[in-house]
């Protein structure tokens with residue numbers, strides 16, 4: 148659906164349904180719409196009914212009041228940022244000494260044995276902590292790729308956390324089935340049986356997946372990577388995902404070792420392998436793709452296959468510089484991901500936007516990415532990668548997901564001739580407000596949905612226990 152069609156839908160609904168609640172956002176210094184005309188409105192505002200936007204424009208042109216009014220004087224308002232790749236449980240294993248200085252395969256090998264001691268409580272608390280960090284940094288929709296389920300852990304543990312904190316969530320049911328004895332990378336103790344993986348994935352889709360517009364929760368089918376699951380599981384996952392109309396997600400072409408494994412094991416490039424498995428299309432997105440070759444870029448562009456670009460993680464693990472400029476010129480949908488907290492080790496979305504811009508310039512020159520392009524990748528780009536047309540822009544008919552940054556902070560001083568560029572070029576700020584589906588989730592820099600202090604305290608106790616069990 149285009150934004151215009153969505154607006155017509157909204158108008159139709161309005162005639163029959165009186166909203167339960169309205170919200171007026173007014174007097175934003177600048178409001179970035181990311182709409183078709185990429186308007187940036189001075190003294191801008193929004194009018195919201197329940198969970199969706201019904202009007203966007205200069206404050207003077209909007210209804211004068213509503214049930215809830217947010218005066219955004221002194222603020223920059225943008226669409227909520229979309230995070231397309233994460234492993235939130237890794238917030239428990241940040242900066243571990245054994246994994247500080249390794250590339251992907253060595254890094255994974257030293258962490259699998261720590262992660263083998265995860266518990267359901269740890270999954271729930273680390274998801275809350277990771278989501279809090281994301282929310283405070285401007286992210287309103289996140290995917291999470293959970294692919295390890297020791298000691299009775301389930302994806303349900305993450306889903307409960309997302310509902311509690313109020314984040315729009317794409318929960319990816321990851322999996323690993325090829326252990327060391329079968330030529331895979333993970334230890335045999337952390338892999339699952341393929342029949343059980345598929346059965347649990349089906350249960351999750353049938354229990355939780357919401358295909359409707361403005362869905363707060365979608366389930367994604369997401370075997371972990373070519374070096375930890377079989378061809379069969381990849382193929383059967385694709386069949387299941389298409390049967391239910393849900394998206395597919397995995398890791399692909401992350402570094403040169405990953406590409407070498409693909410040649411050695413499958414006799415193909417990662418992109419050829421993805422095509423062979425049926426893992427291309429608008430309903431598929433792959434994390435990293437740092438080493439995607441020209442034929443792969445052409446394939447992804449032709450099929451609408453998405454990429455989750457994770458610049459901090461790519462630098463941390465020395466994976467290389469993903470050719471994002473070339474991908475976008477070719478027409479590949481690209482979104483941004485913070486990646487897991489053990490390879491970033493931060494989940495600050497504005498920081499990730501900034502690193503995306505800086506890293507493209509290191510690789511491909513000063514015009515490789517502008518500040519506005521970087522923001523577009525983190526909003527509209529992420530929405531497209533997640534196969535959604537109801538988030539990523541502030542326009543009538545879109546979900547009421549937006550965030551506000553206070554421009555009066557020292558970090559913006561001297562840059563207010565262009566607050567939009569300032570958000571990307573200056574040091575990464577935290578939000579003052581975050582609204583998701585019309586609900587205020589962050590107000591004056593504080594989460595409204597939970598008391599964060601005790602959650603972080605518990606998180607750190609669990610992280611210590613996990614670390615101590617492994618050393």
Ligand SMILES: [Zn+2]
Pocket residue numbers: 232233234398434486487
């Ligand atoms: Zn990852």
